[in-house]
Amino acid sequence: MTSSYLATRDLSAPAPVTPPSGAHRPRLTFLGTGYLGATYAICFAELGYEVIGFDVDEAKIAKLAGGEVPFHEAGLDELLRKNLASGRLRFSTDYAEVAEFGDVHFICVGTPQRADGMGADLRYVEAAVSGLARHLTRKALIVGKSTVPVGTAEWVEQLVAKHAPSELGVEVAWSPEFLQEGHAVEDVLRPNRIVVGVRSEWAAAMLDAAHEGVVTLAATEDREVPVVVTDFATAELVKVAANAFLATKISFINAMAEVCEAAGGDVTNLARAIGYDPRIGNRFLRAGLGFGGGCLPKDIRAFQARAQELGAGEALRFLHEVDLINQRRRSRVVRLAADMLDRGYGPAGPELAGARVAVLGATFKPDSDDVRDSPALAVAATLGKAGADVRVYDPQGIDNARRALPDVTYEATMADAVRGADLVCVLTEWAEFRTADPAALGELVSGRRVIDGRNCLEAAEWIRAGWQYRGMGRPDGEA
Structure with missing residues (x-):
């Protein structure tokens, strides 16, 4: 990792650093044990670090301390229990305990x-930084991982200066996360890059030591981590x-789907053709409902807002259209439903009273239980408002979906959801749905x-099995 720093800086490599705690390796804390913080805390304990995960939510901390991950992420439960048993990992709601323990504190x-x-x-960032800083008694490094507007790190420095004694020399750095839900364990243990924003050689050396486990693992697998x-x-x-x-690429292919629907083209073949161009690539070129979740939608909006504040709003005007394209794909499904069921339109849109519609998928993507800004759940809600009897099934997201959208019916199996349905909508690409037997259904x-x-x-x-099939951006019944 030292050589990687040399490759990106015109300075000598950071010298080995002794953690302020006196421990052999930096002791790490992760403030906030939602999807991001809990995953990082568990995985860095797996890499051999001593770790505390902190949260003000006592119920969440109790769950994690008891060996239960409060969200679905493949493989994480096993790693949690393993590292709790090893003694390397524990959880706390006490800022003083976290401050006394840690050398590097990740927000x-x-x-x-x-x-x-x-x-x-940014209220949660402010609360975490302020709560930690006022309990620090020695030098430490506070590192932001949360996705924030540009300029936040300097603001965090001001918070630290306000709440931590100046003689401690507490420093701030920023190291963004790049987790993909459903692949988060691999993304932490085997990242495709590490980015750090620092102001001093000491901060660089501390982050060097904090990521040593990641780089060591890569070396054993004959990989490099940029x-x-x-x-x-x-x-x-x-x-x-x-x-x-990423959002722009997804919305681009969905814009092409709109054009294909108007012109009679097939967006799947269009995507395949342009994906062979190495300048474009074929990833994230599958047209459909668009993106959702807790990151992309709110992040592109916050990016636009911050650019406007900086006087650079014109540079990101295109993101507004990216957002609009993404939202239009959700309403397109409801219009397709009305057309396939031969229903009319009223002042408020499609009228689907009396139709039973099976919705397969509630999460915003497969291999997750996250329903935040889920296109699938948004479509289910709109179908219900149009009068349809909506039956939803999802392999992992039912509990979260029921809390977010209580006004539809949830089923325990795919078979239960589709039984008696006039229309089936596949809205999340779970393997269970992709591999379903259309004849049996x-x-x-x-x-x-x-x-x-x-x-x-x-x-x-599906067409051979006698189904009337409609894809997104594809001609009617096209195979």
Whole structure:
């Protein structure tokens, strides 16, 4: 890792550093044990570090301390129990305990969209930093991981200066996360890059030591982990820039789906053709319902808001259209449903009273139980408002979906959801749905009609099994 720093900086490599605690390796804390903080805390304990996960939510901490991850992420429960048993990992609600223990404190709290606008709500960042700083009794490094507006790191420095004694020399750094839900354990243990924004060689050396386990694992697997050492502003911009690019690519192919629907083209073949161009690539070119979750939607909005504050709003005007395209794909499914069921339209849109619709999928993506800003759940809600009898099934997200949308019916199995349905909508690309037997499902429904909201089904198989198939951006019944 030292050589990676040399490759990105015109300075000598950070010298080995003794952690302020006197421990052999830096002791790490992760403040905020939601999806981000809990995953990092567990995985860094697996890498051999002594770790405390902190949260003000006592119920969440009790669950984690008892060996139960409060969300679905493949493989994480086993790692949690293993590292609790090893003694390397524990959880706390006590700022004083965290301050006394840690050398490097990672801020992993949520930064939701503000209720009064598009910007990020930083109240949880402020609470975590202030609560920690006022309990520090020795030098430490506070590292932001949460996705934040550019300029936040300097504001955090001001919070530290306000709440921590100046003689301690507490420093701040920023190191954005790049987790993908459903693949988060691999993303922590085997990241495709590490980005750190620092102001001093000491901070760089501490982060070097804090990531030594990641680099050591990579060396045993004959891999390299690129490391970019940069300034605060660039480190803060990396995550939102990556999310903006990804959102733009997804919305681009969905815009092409709109054109294909108007022109009679097939967006799946279009995507395949342009994906062969190495300048474009084929990842994230599957047209469908678009993106959702707790990151992309709120992050691109916060990015626009911050750019406006900086006087650079014109540069990100295109993200507004990216957002609009993404929202339009949800309403497209409801219009397809009305067309396939031969229903009319009223002043409020499609009228689906009396139709039973099976919705397969509630989470915003497969291999997760996250329903935040889920396109699938948004469509289910709109179908219900249009009068349909909606039956929802999801392999992992039912409990969260029921809390977010209590006004539809939830079923325990896919078979229960589709039984008696006039229309089936596949809205999250779980493997269970992709590999379902269309002939067997056809025996359960009232009408063999399917909307493939993720273009994830083998259309030809469904058509051969007697289904009326509609994909997103594809000609009617096209296999």
